[in-house]
Amino acid sequence: MTFLESVSSPDDLRALTLAECEVYAKEVREDLVETVSRTGGHLGPNLGVVELTFALHRVFESPRDTILLDVGHQSYVHKYVTGRRERFETLRQRGGLSGYPSRAESEHDVVENSHASTSLSWADGIAKAHQIRREDDRWVVAVIGDGSLTGGVAWEALNTIAADDSQPPRKLVIVINDNGRSYAPTVGGLAAHLDSLRASNSYEKLLSWGKERLQQSGPPGRAAYTAMRGVKRGLRDMTADGGTGMFDALGLKYIGPVDGHDQEAVERALALAKDYESGPVIVHTLTRKGYGYGPAVADEADQFHAVGVIDPLTGKSQPSSGRSWTSAFGDAITEIARERDDIVAITAAMLAPVGLTRFREEFPDRVFDVGIAEQHAVASAAGLSYGGLHPVVCLYATFMNRAFDQLLMDVALHGQGVTFVLDRAGVTGPDGPSHHGIWDMALLQVVPGLRLAAPRDAERLVEELREAVAVEDAPTVVRFSRGNVGLEIAQLRRTDDGADVLADVPDGLGPDVLIVSVGALADRALAVRERLAEAGIGASVVDPRWALPVPESVQVMAQEHRLAAVIEDGIRTGGVGSRLRQELRADDSSVGVVELGVPDGFLPQGTRDEVLDYAGLTVDAMTEQIRARLPRRT
Structure with a gap:
């Protein structure tokens, strides 16, 4: 029986010798590569924390002791240790x-x-609750990467944690x-400080000193005691000397740096942190993705x-079958930047x-990576705009939430004038x-003066991005989906305020439904129109292009139909x-709206x-919802 088969709990792991670990x-590494190569997932971060995860579960006793993994994408090894290895064939799949x-x-x-960056706040709260x-016999351990430490909320938490003088x-x-990285190499002053700590190797030197004392001392029991006392004194001396910089300045005890792939060294460091007479304690481990x-x-x-999905032997991925939204944006913004030196x-x-x-x-001098610090990114963009430039803030849509204020x-x-480009918008x-x-469209529609575009294809992405960066006195947003761009969907005509009519009511049918298609769901909107036509219901399709605020022409078209149906991949509430x-209610219109x-x-x-x-949001389900809400003809 392999250890993969026999270890299904932290207790099983603690029973192993270091050699067996x-x-x-x-x-675990071989199994991770084999499994994740079939399912896809966060492979590099998990390969980098195997020994660290083992050490955490051997020194602390989860779930009585709380182990928090910042971001959580490095939790696969934790899941192996806690009995979920057999479910990895279903990783990231439905159900x-x-x-x-x-x-x-x-x-x-x-x-x-x-x-990212929230684990320290959770840890602070849980530790206070325990107290x-x-x-008093329960520990809280927060594992946070150097990349996550660039987030402002992490430093807000550190500021509070460092001020704790509670007794005990x-x-x-x-x-x-x-590991010197988040998704990309870690940037900023913190990265530079951690570089200096990496170079110091102070903890490893201290352990070597302790081993020497162990060899020089008398009986084994007394030797171990003497060596441990010496290591503790050495740590206190390091703190007194101010050798760990900003962590000392915050009043936090520091142990490190320690080789995160040397499980014995990590276990010693964690055990020493538990045995320290006053907390909290930082243990600085060096790992490699x-x-x-x-x-x-x-x-x-x-x-x-x-x-x-990759080849587990070579690591090569299957070639992409199409052009991604992200790639289309990258080409477009680069072309615009060639034309405008203020971008x-x-x-x-x-x-x-x-x-x-x-x-x-x-344009290496015209791009700024601020680390995991969305709030700073947006406030800094305001300053760049005030200084005469036009910043384009590029985020995943889910992270726009963090910088709403x-x-x-x-x-x-x-x-x-700041443009926000939200990748991976919607589902x-x-x-x-x-x-x-x-959540982006519901959140952002309450911002006065903001305009939001949702392109349906690559051609509209280029158009709408150019229109967005032309606005110099208000925020603009361009949002697009994850994955590949579909085929171009041409418009029949464009209204004076920029909305695209994609399809008129079929011949022989009345103007029953106006389908308002937001973003990359235009192909489904057109399919719903065909399905309604088969049932004798006449529908036209319009893409507002600039979805917020809703163009006046779309409001007028809605009032020319018996029902409006809005198809969007954002939440219905506030969408x-x-x-x-x-808007229709403000015009005293009796036209109903189906929010799909x-x-x-x-x-x-x-x-x-x-x-x-x-x-x-399937074609069948949306068609049925529209039919159920369509008023009867009088």
Whole structure:
């Protein structure tokens, strides 16, 4: 029996010797490569935390001790250890194993939110709760990457944690999983400071000193005691000398750096943190994404941070069968930047994923990666705009939520011309509830003066991006889907205010339904029109292009029909359909509106088509909803 088969709980793991753990680590890495190569997922981050995860579960006792994994995309090894290895064939599939921690899967999982930098705040709150409830024998361990530490909320939490002078001290350990990267290499002053700590190798030197003392001392029992006392004194001396910089300045105890792939060293560091007389304590571990898998280690771009289906031997992925939305945007913004030297781009640790690689190659001085700091990115964009430039802030739609206040109060209130490009908008698929980009239209429509475009194809993406960056006195947004761009869908005509009529009412039928198609669902909208025609119901289709605010021409067309149906892949509550309903009500129109959007809730993981099916956005389901709501002819 392999250790893969015999280890199904932290207790099983703690029963292994270090030598057996080494064999188990090799088995886990091989199994991860074999499995994730078939399902896709976050391969590199998990290959990099095998020994660290083992050490956490051997030194601490989950679930009584709470282990928090910031972002959570490195939770696969944690899932192996906690008995979920056999479900990995279903990873990120509909109804299968989540790619992030999931409370529904295990009592060992706590935080499901896959947005970075929040683990320290959770840890602070849980540790305080333990103290108030007098659960003084329970530890909280937050594992946070150097990339996540660039997020402002992490430093807000550190500021609070460092000020804690409660007695007895709260049992809180912060493990920095330092691999020099988030999705891309970590940037900023923190990265430079961690570089200096990596170079110091202070903890390893201290351990060597302790081993020497161990060899020089008398009887084994006394020797171990003497060596441990010496290591503790050495740590206190390091703190007194101020050798760990900003962590000392915050008043946080620091142990490190330690080789995160040396399980014995990590266990010693964690045990020492538990034994420290006052907390909280930072344990700084050095790991490498993709560790143990040659193709990942050799990948300089992202070390296989996230992969699709790949060849497990070579690491090569299947060639793409089409052009992606991200690639289309990357080409378009680069072309615009050639024409306008005031165009600059900002990203939050996601330069390649949002399509800015080509832009950076041509204009390295006009692109700014601020780390995982969306709030700073947007407020800084306001300053860039005030300084005479036109910033284009490029984010995944799900992360726009994090900078809403800056968009509202720093950009919109001040009338700054800033363009936001939201990749992976709408239903995104296998990354699950917190990665679907379904809230942006509902959130952003309340921002005064903001205009939002949702292109239906690549040609409209280029058009609408050019129109967006031409606005110099208000925020503009261009949102598009994940995956490949479909075929071009040409318009029959364009209204004076920019809406595209895609199809008129079929000959011989009356103007029953106006279908308002938002974004990449235009092909489904046209299919619904055909299905309605088969039932003798006349429908026309319009793409507003600029979906918010709803163009006046679309409101007029709606009043020329008996019913309007808005198809959108954002939440119905406060979406484009809701906005159209409000506008029609303000005009005292009696035309009803069917809001065919995403239900007000958290969507599951699955393929994009599976999740759209779950949300009721199939052609059949939408056709039936329209027919059920269509008023009878009088």
